[in-house]
Structures are given as structure tokens and as C-alpha cells.
Amino acid sequence: MKQIGAVRSSFAPWNDPASVPLVRFEGVTKRFGDMTAVDDVSLSIYEREFFALLGPSGCGKTTLMRMLAGFETPDxxxxxxxxxxxxxxxxxxxxxxxMFQSYAIFPHLNVEKNVAFGLRMEGMEKSAVKARVEEMLALVKLEKLGARMPHQLSGGQRQRVALARALAKKPKLLLLDEPLAALDKKLREETQFELTDLQVELGMTFLIVTHDQDEAMVLADRIAVMDHGRIVQTGTPGEVYEAPANRQVAEFLGDMNIFEAVVDSVEPPMARLSGEGMKFFVQDDDCPAAGSKVFLSVRPEKMRISLDPPPAKTPNVIAGEIWDIGYLGDWTTYLVEIAPDRRVRVAQANATRHVERPMSWDDKVFVSFDPDAGVVLTS
Amino acid sequence: MTRGPSAFNRISIGLGLAFLYAPIVLLVVYSFNSSRAVNVWAGFSTRWYETLFANDQLMAALWMTLRVGALSASIATVLGVLAAIALVRGGFFRGRAVFSGMVYAPLVMPEVITGLSLLLLFVAIGLARGFWTVVLAHATFTLSFVTVAVRARLMTFDRSLEEAAQDLGSPPWRAFFEVTLPNIAPAVAGGWALAFILSLDDLVIASFTSGPGSTTLPMRIYSAVRLGVSPEINAISTLLIGSVAMAIVIYGVVRARKTA
Structure with missing residues (x-):
């Protein structure tokens, strides 16, 4: 199989038919009154995997996690x-x-006692509890704050206490419910990397629930994209980003330009499409037969933008006019109007500090993309 | 620029406080009067406090009141906390609205009716009136106050704290005692104190439900006053006021220290 996206060493138990999953959902359904929160979900999570459930709020991801923790019962x-x-x-x-989204740190107990809570419930010996608590606080770099009360901690510190408390019992599986949602951007990014390090170091299985696609992509080995109680696609971050199963996944993860088109001819692996008054030449192994109605989807960063027309015979060139520019420092996003009220999004890395002739509003530009930049979707 | 309250505000505050406290101040001052006459000041003395402690009847009534108060407040607190939990956590059960309405009924019920209905009940089931009937009656009418106090606190209590406790290995009942109770403790303690003070105060319901040998302090004071106001009554009232004020101050200090 072709490798796409970032690949973490050779860890891929889901591709090994001999490996046995740690967690298995088999046709799980949960209803609240008339609302079906989780609809016939089947899912396998493997040991030592960092698995993300990704979806918009209300998609059922939290319910799925709460069923695993035992707070909800499947119907x-x-x-x-x-x-x-x-x-x-x-x-x-x-x-x-x-680890709860609100962190659920016990406000009447200090940091040490919060972390020790689960061990105490287990009936662990006092000296062993003390040692484990110290180990956990060192792990999350809170050694010096053991005697603090929760209200004396910052948001980031509270998050660490919650993490240390959940890890203290060394569970087979750690559930993280939107663990970074309450942190500011900078702290969130730092914490993301720390979480992945921690997971590898401890060799534990993590299941995270998040609505933030960046978070899911950075953290997880595999992502399950959920919507309306169903799993729409499961795969590595690279797979779900570069080979989305349908428009829904494509548009939920990052930005996507989608062209409605019809397949004119197929000569594997190449195909010719036409739609919206344009001709496309694409490379896609799974392109449906000629005559099919399809959606050609191309990511903004896989498109090029230029003031000069590309050389003749370059495939997939669209002429347009710059409608808006979003300058982000590292990236610039251009909204290019290619037909009245029809715009495509093009993103370019700002690799150099100076440009001879920067593009500006209302410039006539050419947008192009390579045949293998797009994905042909059928739904 | 404003510098403290205006003259108008000052006068309002002064009048308001005078309205509330003048009678109490008068009572306290006269408890130290050396004369038996209530309306003639004859010099400072603590003789009424001495005779008060020698008055077995009054002391017995005080002791009775304290016991009734402590016991009924404790019963009301246990039941009131349970009722509050049922109302906040019980989710949707049949008759929830009716139940929540009924819990609050004693708050607005005229005391005479509560007292009378309890008396009828005790007579009907053949329960001899005495210490226990007063305790039960007081627990009944103070329960709703506890429920109101605890319910408000429970509504703002983050449920995920309890779930976290369960997730970390404590069975539901233990999660309640380890996590929920410590966090709603101020409301529970406040509810108990309120129930205790209400029980201490009560004359009407106690009159209906007490029997021989279970006379509470308000009943004793009331019957004594009918024979003429005695400075001893002023003295014991002063002691009561003093202890209630002290309890409030201690409660305030403890709370302030906890949040500091």
C-alpha cells in the first residue's frame, strides 16, 4: 500500500490480520429519546495506539467514549x-x-491528594501511593506544586494534574475528552507534543475525543471521523487528509476546493473530467467509469498561483481574479474568483521574505494543479 | 467623586438598624438591671444571671430546646440532603414536579396548620406526645429549608467530579462521601444551622406537639411572660442572642479562612 502523510516508524497493527484489538465496538447503538447519538458503530483500537475520535460537536464521539468508561449503557x-x-x-x-474535559479536579483536595485519589480507592499501601504520586508529578513536571490547592493553579497546571491523576493507576486505556480545548494556542501546541511523547514512553493506549482536526492529526496514529452518530472514515491522519472517503470528510478536515464534474474517459491510472466549463486531467486509481457524476477535490496548498500564464500544455489551468487575500505570516491564502460568485482557495507557503511583484487584489492570475493533486470523490 | 454614603443614606441605615435592634438592645440592657421592675433602671447588676442558673425549670427548658434543636436539625439535614439529591439528580421520574412542589409546601404553610395537623397525626397513630413528637415535628417543618439550601448548591456542583471519582475506582456511595459531600458541606452545615435556629425559635408547633415534661424554652418564656415579665427572662434571652451571634461570627470566620 502506498504510504501517505507522516508515518510513525512501522507501527501499524491495524494492517496486521494476526493482531488482536484491545478495544472493540461491535454494532454499538445508543439512543437518547428520539435522538440516535451513536448509530451502529463498529471500531477496533489496538494496544499502544493513539486513537482519535474526530467530529463536530453533537456527532456522538463523547457518548461513544462515555460508553467505554461506563457512564452510558449501549442500547x-x-x-x-x-x-x-x-x-x-x-x-x-x-x-x-x-481525563475529563472540565478536568474535574477535586477542589477540596490538594494536587498530591488529587493524584493519589485513585490509588487510595484501590487500597494501595501508603508508602507505595506516595512513591507513585511523586513519579506522576515528575512525569507532568509538577513536582514542586504537590501541596497547592486546585484554585491556586493555572489552566495548564490543572490540565497536568488531571492527566497525572488519570495516569496514576496505569490504566490499560486512557480516555481523553477534549484534553486541550481549554488551553491557549501556544500551550496547546506544546502540550500536544508532550502528550505523544508521554504515550510512547508509557506504552499505553490513548483514546482522544476532539473536534479540533489539527489536534487529532498531530496526536493520533489513527483517526475515526464521526458525523451524526456514524463513523464516516477511519485511517491514519495522512489517509483521511489525502484520501478522504467523501466530501464530508474532505471538508471537515482542512479546506477543500470541490468541482462538480463528469468523467469523460478513463485510461488507468489517468482520467479526463469536465465540469463547471472546465476540463480536468487527473491521476486517480479509483476513478469511476466514464459518464459517472463525480466531485473533484483539490486542497488549497496543492494548487499553484501565478501572475504569468503557465507554459502551454500544462493541465488543469484556471484563470481568475484575486478576490481576497489572507496573510498568515507563514502562509498566504488567496481567494480567486474563477466565475461569477465561484471562488477557489489557494494557499502558498511564504518561503522567501521578498517577492518581486506581490500579488494584490483584483490581479488577473492563473491557478493550476498537477494531475495527482486532486482526489475524485463519488459522494 | 463620592466619599462614602450620603447624609440621606446614613440616616436610612441608622433608622433601619434602630428599627431592627432597638428592642434587642433594650432587652439586653434590662437584663443587667438590678431592679425587678422592668421599666425602671436601678443600676447595673448580674443578679438575674445568678438566679437564672439556679432556676431549674428554665434550665431544663433550655436543655430540652437544645436537644430538640440538635436532633431535629440532624434528622432534617439527612432527609433534606436526600430530597435535594433526588430533586437535582433524580432525572425525570413520574411526579417529579409534584414532589418538588410538595417539598416546599411547609415553607409557606401557616405554622398553626402545620402544628395542628401534626397533633392530629400523633393522636391518630397513638403516639404519646413528648420529646420525640416535638423532634419529629421540628424535623418535618425544617426539612424544606435544608432542601432549598442544599438544592441550590447541588445545582451548581459539577457532576463530572462525581464521575471522575467513580472513574478512579470509588463506588457511587463512596464518591458521594469523598467528593460530593465535602464540596456541598457549607450548604449542608448552613442548612443544619438554619434548621437548628428555626427549631430554637419555634413556639407554635412545639406548643401543639409537646406533652408534659417536654416544655421548650420558648414555651417556658411565653408562659412566664403571661405572669409578668421577669428580668430572668431578659437574662436568658440575652444569652441566646449572644450564642446565636457568636455562631454566626464563627461560621463567617471559618468560611473566610477556607476561601482565602
């Missing part, structure tokens, strides 16, 4: 952990720990 289907059916096992007996 249909089965959830197993390490081969054991979890049905009927109350939350306090599951070998799973959760």
Missing part, C-alpha cells in the same frame, strides 16, 4: 476490552481512566 451492540465484555461492569470497576 444495542457490544463493547469489549481485552476480550472481556464490558456490559454490566460499573465505571469504578473498569480498567479504564478518563
Amino acid at each position: 444495542a451492540g457490544r463493547i469489549t476490552l481485552g476480550g472481556e465484555d464490558l456490559a454490566g461492569i460499573p465505571p469504578h470497576k473498569r480498567p479504564v481512566n478518563m
Whole structure:
């Protein structure tokens, strides 16, 4: 199989038919009144995997996680952990720990006692608890704050306490519910990398729920994209970004330009399409037969923009006019009007500090993309 | 630029405080009067406090009141906390609205009616009136106050704290005692104190439900006053006022220290 996106060493148990998943959802459904929060979801998560459930709010991802923790009961289907059916096992007996979105730090206990809580419930010996708490606080770099009360901590510190507390019992599976949502951007980015390091170091399985695609992409080995209670696509960050299953996934993860088109002819691996008054020449192994109605989707950063017309015979050239410019420092996003009220988004890395002739509003420009830049989607 | 309250505000505050506290100040001052006459000041003395402590009847009534108050407040607190939990956490059960309305009914019920209905109940079931009937009656009418106080606190309590406790291995009942209770403790303590003070205050319901040998302090004071105001009554009232004021100050200090 072709490797796309960033690939972490050779860790890919999901491609190995011999490996046994740690967690298995089998046809799990959960309804709240008339609303189906989770609709016939089947999913496997492997040991040592960092798995992300990604989707907009209300897509059922949190409900799915809460069923794993035991706070909700599935109406249909089965959830197993390490081969054991979890049905009927109350939350306090599951070998799973959760880091709550609100962090849920006990306000009446200091940092040490918060981290020690789960160990104390387990009946662990006092000296062992003390050692473990110290180990955990060192792990999240809070050694000096053990005696602090929660209200004396910053947001980032609270997040670390919550993490240390959830890790203290060394659960088989750690659930993280929007763990970074409350942090500011800079801190969030730092914490993302720390989380991945921690997960590899501890060799634990992490399941994260998030609505933030960047977070899911940075953290996870695999992502399941959810919408309306169903899993739309499961794959590595590279797969879901570069080979989205449908328009929904394509548009949810990052930006996407979508052209409605019809397949004119197919000569694998190449295909010719036409639509919106344009001709396209694309490379896609899975292009449907001639005559099919398709959606050609191209990411903004895979398009080029220039003031001069590209050399003749360059495929996929669209002429237009700059409608708006978004300068982000590292990137610049151009909105190019290619037909009345029809705009495409082109992103360019600002690799140099000076440009001879910067592009400006209302400039006539040419947008182009390579045949293998686009993905042909059928739905 | 404003410098403190205006003259108008000052006068309003002064009049308001005078309206509230003048009678109490008068009572306290006269408890130290050396004369038996209530309206003639004859010099400072603590003789009424001495005779008060020698008055077995009054002391017995005080002791009775304190016991009734402590016990009924404790019963009301346990039941009131349970009711508050049911109302906030019970989700949707049949008759929830009716139940929540009914819990608050005693708040607006005239005391005479509460007292009378309890009396009828005790007579009907053949319960001899005495210490326990007063305790039960007081627990009944103070329960709703506890529920109101605790319910307000529970509504703002983050449910995920309890879930976190369960997630970390405590069974639901233990999560309640380890996490929920410590966090709603100020409301529970406040509810208990309120119930205790209400019980201390109560004359009407106690009159209906007490029997021989279970006379509470307000009942004793009331019957004593009917025979003429005695400075001893002023003295014991002063002691009551003093202890309530002290309890409020201690509660305030403890709370201030906890949040500091």
C-alpha cells in the first residue's frame, strides 16, 4: 500500500490480520429519546495506539467514549476490552481512566491528594501511593506544586494534574475528552507534543475525543471521523487528509476546493473530467467509469498561483481574479474568483521574505494543479 | 467623586438598624438591671444571671430546646440532603414536579396548620406526645429549608467530579462521601444551622406537639411572660442572642479562612 502523510516508524497493527484489538465496538447503538447519538458503530483500537475520535460537536464521539468508561449503557451492540465484555461492569470497576474535559479536579483536595485519589480507592499501601504520586508529578513536571490547592493553579497546571491523576493507576486505556480545548494556542501546541511523547514512553493506549482536526492529526496514529452518530472514515491522519472517503470528510478536515464534474474517459491510472466549463486531467486509481457524476477535490496548498500564464500544455489551468487575500505570516491564502460568485482557495507557503511583484487584489492570475493533486470523490 | 454614603443614606441605615435592634438592645440592657421592675433602671447588676442558673425549670427548658434543636436539625439535614439529591439528580421520574412542589409546601404553610395537623397525626397513630413528637415535628417543618439550601448548591456542583471519582475506582456511595459531600458541606452545615435556629425559635408547633415534661424554652418564656415579665427572662434571652451571634461570627470566620 502506498504510504501517505507522516508515518510513525512501522507501527501499524491495524494492517496486521494476526493482531488482536484491545478495544472493540461491535454494532454499538445508543439512543437518547428520539435522538440516535451513536448509530451502529463498529471500531477496533489496538494496544499502544493513539486513537482519535474526530467530529463536530453533537456527532456522538463523547457518548461513544462515555460508553467505554461506563457512564452510558449501549442500547444495542457490544463493547469489549481485552476480550472481556464490558456490559454490566460499573465505571469504578473498569480498567479504564478518563481525563475529563472540565478536568474535574477535586477542589477540596490538594494536587498530591488529587493524584493519589485513585490509588487510595484501590487500597494501595501508603508508602507505595506516595512513591507513585511523586513519579506522576515528575512525569507532568509538577513536582514542586504537590501541596497547592486546585484554585491556586493555572489552566495548564490543572490540565497536568488531571492527566497525572488519570495516569496514576496505569490504566490499560486512557480516555481523553477534549484534553486541550481549554488551553491557549501556544500551550496547546506544546502540550500536544508532550502528550505523544508521554504515550510512547508509557506504552499505553490513548483514546482522544476532539473536534479540533489539527489536534487529532498531530496526536493520533489513527483517526475515526464521526458525523451524526456514524463513523464516516477511519485511517491514519495522512489517509483521511489525502484520501478522504467523501466530501464530508474532505471538508471537515482542512479546506477543500470541490468541482462538480463528469468523467469523460478513463485510461488507468489517468482520467479526463469536465465540469463547471472546465476540463480536468487527473491521476486517480479509483476513478469511476466514464459518464459517472463525480466531485473533484483539490486542497488549497496543492494548487499553484501565478501572475504569468503557465507554459502551454500544462493541465488543469484556471484563470481568475484575486478576490481576497489572507496573510498568515507563514502562509498566504488567496481567494480567486474563477466565475461569477465561484471562488477557489489557494494557499502558498511564504518561503522567501521578498517577492518581486506581490500579488494584490483584483490581479488577473492563473491557478493550476498537477494531475495527482486532486482526489475524485463519488459522494 | 463620592466619599462614602450620603447624609440621606446614613440616616436610612441608622433608622433601619434602630428599627431592627432597638428592642434587642433594650432587652439586653434590662437584663443587667438590678431592679425587678422592668421599666425602671436601678443600676447595673448580674443578679438575674445568678438566679437564672439556679432556676431549674428554665434550665431544663433550655436543655430540652437544645436537644430538640440538635436532633431535629440532624434528622432534617439527612432527609433534606436526600430530597435535594433526588430533586437535582433524580432525572425525570413520574411526579417529579409534584414532589418538588410538595417539598416546599411547609415553607409557606401557616405554622398553626402545620402544628395542628401534626397533633392530629400523633393522636391518630397513638403516639404519646413528648420529646420525640416535638423532634419529629421540628424535623418535618425544617426539612424544606435544608432542601432549598442544599438544592441550590447541588445545582451548581459539577457532576463530572462525581464521575471522575467513580472513574478512579470509588463506588457511587463512596464518591458521594469523598467528593460530593465535602464540596456541598457549607450548604449542608448552613442548612443544619438554619434548621437548628428555626427549631430554637419555634413556639407554635412545639406548643401543639409537646406533652408534659417536654416544655421548650420558648414555651417556658411565653408562659412566664403571661405572669409578668421577669428580668430572668431578659437574662436568658440575652444569652441566646449572644450564642446565636457568636455562631454566626464563627461560621463567617471559618468560611473566610477556607476561601482565602
